[in-house]
Amino acid sequence: MxxxxxxxxxxxxxxxxxxxxxxxxxxxxxxxxxxxxxxxxxxxxxxxxxxxxxxxxxxxxxxxxxxxxxxxxxxxxxxxxxxxxxxxxxADPRGLLEHPDRGIVSVYARNxxxxxxxxxxxxxxxxxxxxxxxxxxxxxxxxxxxxxxxxxxxxxxxxxxxxxxxxxxxxxxxxxxxxxxxTLDLPADEPGRDRCGSCTACQTACPTNAFPAPYQLDARRCISYLTIENKGPIPDDLKPLIGNHIYGCDDCLAACPWNKFARATREPAFLPRAELTAPRLADLAQLDDPGFRQVFSGSPVKRIGRDRFVRNVLVALGNSGDRRLRPAAEALIDDPGDVVRDSARWAMERLTR
Structure with a gap:
């Protein structure tokens, strides 16, 4: 053997x-x-x-x-x-940016x-x-x-x-x-060599200008940080820049020209679940805690909890510009969660203008 x-x-x-x-x-x-x-x-x-x-x-x-x-x-x-x-x-995950009534879940978290x-x-x-x-x-x-x-x-x-x-x-x-x-002492491979050249595609693709300079990231402005790691309200000056991202962001990754050599994964565990490919914001805003846990069972999304997730959904609702989605935000004005109420009021104001 x-x-x-x-x-x-x-x-x-x-x-x-x-x-x-x-x-x-x-x-x-x-x-x-x-x-x-x-x-x-x-x-x-x-x-x-x-x-x-x-x-x-x-x-x-x-x-x-x-x-x-x-x-x-x-x-x-x-x-x-x-x-x-x-x-x-x-497919390019940025395609959903053209559908503001849908939420964008980062590619890595769709299954x-x-x-x-x-x-x-x-x-x-x-x-x-x-x-x-x-x-x-x-x-x-x-x-x-x-x-x-x-x-x-x-x-x-x-x-x-x-x-x-x-x-x-x-x-x-x-x-x-x-x-x-x-503990093995094995021969090392040659280190990778920077091949970015003069390209700035990833820098210009960032909606929140989270890169102070090439090769530098300010996580506090990064949509992935704001929608996942950040436990409190999303700063008002950054909310309009988040668009319809509701869990993470792939904009800078997707903009990289080197992706043209990547073959789409065949790993079943990484293929997107149908319900997370282009979910409707209005549907996601209705999730209570049991519903959230059921929808995101086994998903990395589950770790941020229902309140932070719905907070993100409400910000996306406010950015949609679609007044028909106003009732979804209005229904959460008195939600028990502080971050949910904060985002619901902000979304209401945006959709009332």
Whole structure:
């Protein structure tokens, strides 16, 4: 059996066997990097935090040392295996911007929570690697203090574009990332090389001007932050700029010209559920807590709760310019949720003009 084969003694051959195994498990990109980050990544993180651009995401600062120094997270790690899985959509998600009565849910959240699938595959690969080599392994996907994008860049999966997300020559801006830290000392891949050139498509695509400069993000102005991480009311000056985004935003990702090389995902878990492809705002505004939990069972949307989600829907209603949607906002004027009432009143004012 393959599982009983002895691992090759040559680290380069072992690396290629790991790569082959990862691809067979469904990963689309695999790279290897030393368990360390250079000073540039640490300096960028420090500057981001010092400027307060992380907003209310205090967890980013609390364990910043472990983010900056992978071995502070696990001192036995010698190599990081960076893995990417494509979730490229079949159509440009910006197409829904032309339908203001519909809500836009970020591509990654239109079906099951990707963490479950990716972590399962990481564990399978990690168990196989440990069985083959007896090496120590730890797997991470998004929830640990890991600087995934700089590590993926260092492992050759791509480069951090001007929108600060990873860009791949093969998969565009559509890669879910995960990592395996291992005690194995494996040869590193060539780091990714910046290929953005003079392009500014992602910068100009941002509705809220969340990029103070290329390669810099102010999360406090980012629609993904405002609709997901932000627990309170959305600032009034930013509400009109959010349009009909109700959970996250893909505008800067979708604008990247490198997406022309990405093939639409065939992974069933990443294909959009019909009810989240172009949901009607008026229908979503009627969701109570049990209804919200039922509709978004197993979805990453569920984690923000009904009140914050309906808050987002009401902002989109207010931006629709469609007075026929006014009753949907009026019905929530006295909602028990503070953020819901705030957004309902704002939407009412916008739809009464």
């Amino acid at each position: 393959a599982g009983a084969e002895r691992p090759p003694s040559d680290p380069a051959l072992l690396r290629e066997r790991i790569r082959d195994r990862a691809l067979a498990l469904g990963f689309d990109a695999v790279g290897f990097a030393p368990a360390a980050l250079g000073p540039e990544a640490r300096e960028k993180l420090a500057a981001f935090l010092a400027a307060g651009r992380h907003g209310d995401m205090g967890w980013m600062a609390e364990r910043s040392d472990q983010r900056s120094h992978p071995r502070d997270l696990w001192d036995e790690a010698r190599t990081i295996i960076a893995l990417g899985t494509s979730y490229a959509p079949h 099951r929570d990707y963490h479950d699938l990716i972590k399962g595959r990481l564990k399978t690969l990690g168990h196989w690697l440990h069985h083959q080599t007896k090496a120590g392994v730890k797997v991470f996907v998004d929830t640990a203090p890991v600087m995934e994008k700089p590590l993926a860049e260092r492992a050759g999966l791509g480069w951090q574009g001007k929108h600060t997300n990873l860009v791949s020559r093969d998969h565009g801006s559509w890669l879910f990332l995960g990592e395996i830290y291992t």
